[in-house]
Amino acid sequence: MIKQETVNIAEIESEIISEFELFDEWTEKYEYIIELGQKLPALDARYKLEENKIKGCQSSVWLHSSEKEGKIYFEADSDSTFVKGEIGLLIRVLSGQKAQDIIDAQLGFIDQIGLRQHLALTRANGLASMIKQMKL
Helix, strand or coil, rough: CCCHHCCCCCHHHHHHHHCCCCCHHHHHHHHHHHHHHHHHCCCCCCCCHHHHHHHCCCCCCCEEEEECCCCCEEEECCCHHHHHHHHHHHHHHHEEEEEEHHCEEEECHHHHCCCCCCCCCHHHHHHHHHHHHHHH
């Protein structure tokens, strides 16, 4: 995995797309996203507050952000391992970036890996809510 602080969003997205190209079936991609969710570090309980909960997600998702030296860093957790994998991908792309770069990010990797088109409407809305919250 590329160290986030040293690369831009497009490079990280390209790396993720390359990883997902290794899988032939959507079920393999789905399992990989769950695996990523299982590897995401648990969010400190002090951040699992109502104010950090993302509205619009079917599952419970908590997002905490902090700023250091002009860059934004994200931590998150969810009660769903698949959703935790989704937010893990977003964190991988956006964490450690400048605020304006996060706001401007198109996040084209989501469509290129086939994620959006394989989500049920409620999950797609949840993904959109996570992206919106991170950009805010």
